[in-house]
Amino acid sequence: xxxxxxxxxxxxxxxxxxxxxxxxxxxxxxxxxxxxxxxxxxxxxxxxxxxxxxxxxxxxxxxxxxxxxxxxxxxxxxxxxxxxxxxxxxxxxxxxxxxxxxxxxxxxxxxxxxxxxxxxxxxxxxxxxxxxxxxxxxxxxxxxxxxxxxxxxxxxxxxxxxxxxxxxxxxxxxxxxxxxxxxxxxxxxxxxxxxxxxxxxxxxxxxxxxxxxxxxxxxxxxxxxxxxxxxxxxxxxxxxxxxxxxxxxxxxxxxxxxxxxxxxxxxxxxxxxxxxxxxxxxxxxxxxxxxxxxxxxxxxxxxxxxxxxxxxxxxxxxxxxxxxxxxxxxxxxxxxxxxxxxxxxxxxxxxxxxxxxxxxxxxxxxxxxxxxxxxxxxxxxxxx
Amino acid sequence: xxxxxxxxxxxxxxxxxxxxxxxxxxxxxxxxxxxxxxxxxxxxxxxxxxxxxxxxxxxxxxxxxxxxxxxxxxxxxxxxxxxxxxxxxxxxxxxxxxxxxxxxxxxxxxxxxxxxxxxxxxxxxxxxxxxxxxxxxxxxxxxxxxxxxxxxxxxxxxxxxxxxxxxxxxxxxxxxxxxxxxxxxxxxxxxxxxxxxxxxxxxxxxxxxxxxxxxxxxxxxxxxxxxxxxxxxxxxxxxxxxxxxxxxxxxxxxxxxxxxxxxxxxxx
Numbered sequence: 001x002x003x004x005x006x007x008x009x010x011x012x013x014x015x016x017x018x019x020x021x022x023x024x025x026x027x028x029x030x031x032x033x034x035x036x037x038x039x040x041x042x043x044x045x046x047x048x049x050x051x052x053x054x055x056x057x058x059x060x061x062x063x064x065x066x067x068x069x070x071x072x073x074x075x076x077x078x079x080x081x082x083x084x085x086x087x088x089x090x091x092x093x094x095x096x097x098x099x100x101x102x103x104x105x106x107x108x109x110x111x112x113x114x115x116x117x118x119x120x121x122x123x124x125x126x127x128x129x130x131x132x133x134x135x136x137x138x139x140x141x142x143x144x145x146x147x148x149x150x151x152x153x154x155x156x157x158x159x160x161x162x163x164x165x166x167x168x169x170x171x172x173x174x175x176x177x178x179x180x181x182x183x184x185x186x187x188x189x190x191x192x193x194x195x196x197x198x199x200x201x202x203x204x205x206x207x208x209x210x211x212x213x214x215x216x217x218x219x220x221x222x223x224x225x226x227x228x229x230x231x232x233x234x235x236x237x238x239x240x241x242x243x244x245x246x247x248x249x250x251x252x253x254x255x256x257x258x259x260x261x262x263x264x265x266x267x268x269x270x271x272x273x274x275x276x277x278x279x280x281x282x283x284x285x286x287x288x289x290x291x292x293x294x295x296x297x298x299x300x301x302x303x304x305x306x307x308x309x310x311x312x313x314x315x316x317x318x319x320x321x322x323x324x325x326x327x328x329x330x331x332x333x334x335x336x337x338x339x340x341x342x343x344x345x346x347x348x349x350x351x352x353x354x355x356x357x358x359x360x361x362x363x364x365x366x367x368x369x370x371x372x373x374x375x376x377x378x379x380x381x382x383x384x
Numbered sequence: 385x386x387x388x389x390x391x392x393x394x395x396x397x398x399x400x401x402x403x404x405x406x407x408x409x410x411x412x413x414x415x416x417x418x419x420x421x422x423x424x425x426x427x428x429x430x431x432x433x434x435x436x437x438x439x440x441x442x443x444x445x446x447x448x449x450x451x452x453x454x455x456x457x458x459x460x461x462x463x464x465x466x467x468x469x470x471x472x473x474x475x476x477x478x479x480x481x482x483x484x485x486x487x488x489x490x491x492x493x494x495x496x497x498x499x500x501x502x503x504x505x506x507x508x509x510x511x512x513x514x515x516x517x518x519x520x521x522x523x524x525x526x527x528x529x530x531x532x533x534x535x536x537x538x539x540x541x542x543x544x545x546x547x548x549x550x551x552x553x554x555x556x557x558x559x560x561x562x563x564x565x566x567x568x569x570x571x572x573x574x575x576x577x578x579x580x581x582x583x584x585x586x587x588x589x590x591x592x593x594x595x596x597x598x599x600x601x602x603x604x605x606x607x608x609x610x611x612x613x614x615x616x617x618x619x620x621x622x623x624x625x626x627x628x629x630x631x632x633x634x635x636x637x638x639x640x641x642x643x644x645x646x647x648x649x650x651x652x
Contacts, residue, residue, distance in 0.1 A: 026560060026642045027585035029429065046429045048644045050558030051582060081583050082601065106583055107604045112638045151467045151490075184652045220649050222438045228652065232467025278651040280435035282410045302467040305495050306411045328494040369495050371414050375431040379650045 001356045005138035005294075010097045012071035013142030015294050015359040017133055018043050018310055019126040020076045021119065022068055024086045025051045028079040028106070031116045035077070038116075039123040042077075045309045045374040051085055056378040062264045063376055065092035066290025069099040070310045071144075074133065075126040076100070077119050082107025096266065096292075102126065135361070141270050143176035143359065146288040146296035146311060147251040149185070150281040152229070153236025153301025155318035157247020159347070160299035160334035164316060165253030166348025167297070167355060168272070172255040177270045179261070179293060180252040181277035181284045183213040184224055188242035189249040193274065197257045205260040209276045216382045236301045251299065263377065264290035281306055283377040285313065295359050297351065303329050307366025309374045312358050315365055316351060331358075331365050387628045389520030389572075390458075393513045394481045398455035399523075399572045399628045401515035402426045402589055403506060405461050406452055408475055409433030409468035415495055416463045419502035423510070425461075426588045428643035434468040435651035445470055445478070447645050450568040452479045456589050459483040459509035461502050466490030483513040523628055524549040526571025526590075528562040530579045531597055538617040539575075546621065560644040563587040567643075573628050575620065584608050586635025588643055591627050594634060595620065610634050 005013040021044035023032045029046030036044035045067065049060050068076045068090075080086045082105035090101065102122040109115035147168060149156060168178045180186075186193060190210040197203035217224045229238040238244050258271025264287045267273050275291065277284045281298070285308040288296060296311045298304075301318040303326040317323035320335035332354055336342040342350075358364055366372075389397040403425035407416040413429050420427035436444060448470070452460045460479060464472025466488045476486035485505040492498040525548055533539070543550050551569040553562035559578050566574050567590060574592045578584050581601060584594030596602040596609040606612070610633055611623055627633050635641055 025583065026644070027583050027640045029642055030638065030640045046642065048429075048431055048560065048642050050560050050585075050644075052558045054557060082604070083581060106608075107601060110605060111607045112640060151465075216650065217437065217652060220438050222649075224437075224652060230467065230469060231471065235467070278435055280410075280432075280651040282431075283435070283651055302465075303490050303494070304411050304465060304467075305414065305489060322490075326490065326494040328496055369414075371495075373410055373413065375410060377651065378647065380648050382650050 001353065003138045003140065003142060003356060004135040004360050005142050006074070006133060007136060008071050008097060012097065012292060013138050013294065014071040014073070016072040016310065016312060017074040017130045018072055019123055019130050020068070020073045020310060021079065021123060022076055023079040024064065024089060025049065025081050031079055031112055031119060034116050035119045035123050038120045039127060041127050042123045043309055043372055047374060047376050049376055051081060051083060053085060055381055059263065059379060060376050061089050061092055063286055063290045065089045066096065066264050067286065067310060067374065068093040069097035070289050071292055071294050072310045073099055074130040075102070077122045077126060078103045079115060079119055080105045140171065140174040140176050143171050143295065144267070144293045145171055145176060145178040145355070146293035147178060147180045148281065148284055148296055149248055149251060149299040151300045151302030151304050152233050152238060152244055152247065153318055154238055155335065155338055156299060156301050157243065157250055159337040160316045160318040161247050161250035163334045163337065163344055163347040163351055164251045164297050164299055166345060167352040168251065169253035169255050170352055172272045175270050177267050177273070178252065179267065179273045179275050179288065179291065181275045181287065182248060182279040183210055183276050184228065185248040185279045186210060186245050187214060187224065189245040193249055193257065202257055202259055206257065206274055209260055213276065219382070232302055261291065263287045266292045278377060282373045282375045285311065286374050287377060295355060297355065305329050305366065305369060305371050306373050307364065307371035309372040312364050313366050314354055314358055328369065329365055387520040387523050387625065389518055390515035391518035392455060392458045392515055393483050395453055395457060396455045397518050397520045399520065400456040400591065401458050402456055403459050403510055404452060404457050404589065405463060405502065405506065406448060408448070408462055408464040408470050408472040411465040411468065412463040412489055415489060415498050415502065418499045419461065419463070419506060422503045423506040425506060428588055430645065432645060432647065433470050436469050437652055438649040440647050440649045441469060444645050445475060447564065447568065448475055449478050451589065452484065454567060454589055455570060455572065458515050459513045461506050461509070462486045463498065463502060464488045483509055485509060522549055524551060524571050525624055526566030526569060526574040527552045528559050528566065528574055528576040529554045530556060530559050530562060530582065531577050533577050535617055539620060542617040542621055558582060559585050560642065561646070563592070564644055564646055573624055575624065584635065586641030588641060591633040592635040592641065593623055593627055608634055
C-alpha cells in the first residue's frame with residue numbers, strides 16, 4: 001500500500017488537512033466552539049489558560065504554539081484578545097512552520113459576537129482552500145507516529161502493545177519517526193529501554209528523565225510506586241507498576257532509540273524517540289500534537305472515546321470482551337491474540353495496514369464521533 | 385433586600401435554575417457536551433480527572449461536590465469514563481442527593497449508549513425536580529478583586545447596609561481562579577473587576593457582572609462589560625439586584641467562560 005499526504009512548506013507532511021480554530025484565552029473557547037458549529041468541517045480546541053504569565057507559561061506557550069502549526073493543519077484561525085503575551089506564542093509557532101494564520105482579536109473586533117462572525121468567515125474561506133488541496137505521494141519519512149496507551153489491563157502487555165510494537169518497528173525501519181511517551185509508565189522498565197539507545201548518552205537520558213519525574217513526585221510527598229497501577233488498572237487485572245511498565249514499553253517494539261525529547265519538543269531527525277510526558281491521555285496527546293505527530297495509535301484495555309484535535313487516533317482494544325461491549329470506541333481488536341485466533345505478527349500487520357489506511361484518509365472511530373480533546377499540561381511549580 | 389429566587393431540592397434557594405452535566409474526567413467532556421446541548425443544560429470542558437495525585441485528588445473531588453451542590457443547580461448528571469482517578473460513583477455518593485444521576489461510559493455500551501441514557505435521565509430529573517419560585521432571604525455576592533477597586537469600601541458598606549452577604553477572592557492570577565473560589569463560597573452572583581490586561585469572563589453556573597477598568601483594552605471591548613468604569617456603589621447594587629432577579633448578564637448572553645478546577649500538583 002502506498003502513502004499519500006499533504007506536503008507542508010517546512011518539509012513536514014500532514015495526513016489531514018484541518019482548518020483549526022484556536023483560542024489563545026479561555027474566555028474565547030466558547031467562540032471557538034461556536035465557529036466549529038457554524039462552519040461544519042473545521043475543528044476547534046478549547047483550554048483553560050487565562051493569558052497570564054504564570055509559572056508554567058513556557059510549557060503552555062510550547063504546547064499552544066506547537067499545535068497551531070501541527071502538520072495536519074492546513075490553516076489556523078487564531079482567536080486572540082490582542083495582548084503582547086499572545087504575540088510571543090505566535091512568534092514561537094512561526095519559528096516551526098509557515099502554516100497560514102488568520103488572526104482575529106477581541107480588541108479589534110470590539111465584541112465577542114463580531115469576533116465569532118469574523119472568525120466564521122475566515123474559517124469558511126480557509127475550508128474552501130483546504131478542500132482544493134490534493135494529496136500527493138508521500139515518503140515513509142512523512143510518518144510521525146505517536147504511541148499511547150490508556151486504561152491498561154492485564155492483556156495490554158501481551159496483545160495490543162506488542163502488536164503495536166511490531167507496526168512501529170516496521171515504520172522506523174523504513175525511515176519514519178515513532179514516539180513513545182508516558183514517563184511514569186515505563187518506571188521499572190527504563191533500564192531495558194536504555195539498553196536499546198543509539199548511544200550510552202541517550203541511554204542515560206532515558207534513565208534520567210524517569211528518575212527526575214519520580215523525584216518530582218516524591219518531592220510532593222507521594223510514592224508513585226504506591227499510586228500506580230491506578231485503581232482502574234488493578235480492576236483490569238494489573239498487579240504491579242513493573243508489570244504495567246513492561247507492558248507499556250512494548251508499544252515501542254524492539255527498535256533502537258534515537259533520542260529523548262522534552263514535553264512537546266519536535267524530533268530533529270527520523271527514528272524512535274522517548275518523550276517525557278505525563279500518562280494522562282490528553283496531556284500526552286496534546287504534547288504529541290505540539291511535537292508534530294501526525295498519526296497516533298492508542299491501545300486500551302478498559303476503553304476510552306478520546307481523540308486529538310488534530311491527530312487521527314486509532315484505538316486498539318487489548319481484549320475481545322471490551323471490543324465487543326464498546327464497539328463505537330474501537331477501531332481494531334488485538335484481543336484475538338489472547339483468544340488464540342490470531343498471532344502477534346498477524347495483528348501487528350493489521351495495525352500497520354490500518355495506520356496506512358488512516359494516514360491515507362480513512363476516518364477513525366474517534367474522528368467519526370467528533371472526539372477531539374486538547375488540554376494544557378502544567379507542572380504547578382515542580383522545578384525538577 | 386428581598387430577591388425572588390428559585391428553590392431547589394436539597395440545595396437551598398438560588399438565582400438560576402441550571403441543570404449540570406458534570407464530566408468527572410476529561411475523557412467524558414465530549415459526551416457531556418452532547419447531552420448538555422440536547423437538553424439545554426450547563427457543562428464545561430473539564431481538563432483533568434485522571435492521573436491526578438496528592439492533595440489534588442481530594443481538592444478536585446471537593447470542587448466537584450461544591451459545583452454539584454451549588455444553589456443555582458436544580459439537578460446533576462455525572463458522566464464518568466470508569467477507570468479515572470476521581471471515581472464517579474464515589475463522587476455521586478458524596479453529592480448524595482436524589483436529584484443526581486450517575487453514568488459510566490465503559491458500562492453504558494460506549495458513546496451513543498451513554499448519550500442516549502444521559503439525555504433520558506437529564507429529562508427525567510428536570511421533570512422530577514423543577515425549581516419553584518421562592519424568596520431568597522440572604523443574597524450572597526462574590527467579589528472577584530483581580531484589580532484594585534477605588535470605591536471598594538463604599539461597595540462593602542452599601543451591601544452590608546442592604547443585608548447582602550459578601551464573599552471575596554483576591555488572587556491576581558486571572559478571574560477564572562477567583563470564580564472557582566467564589567463558587568465554593570456559594571456566591572449566587574459574581575461581581576468581577578478583571579485585571580486591566582484581561583478581558584471580562586464568565587462562569588457557567590453563576591451570573592457574572594463585569595465592571596470595566598480604565599485601560600485601553602477594556603475600553604476597546606466595552607460592550608462586553610455590564611458596567612462602566614465610573615459606576616458608583618449604588619449603580620452596582622442596582623445591577624446586582626436586577627441580575628439576581630433574573631436579568632441576564634453579558635457573560636450569560638455570550639456563554640463565555642470555562643470552569644477551571646484548582647490544581648497544585650503535576651499529573652502522573
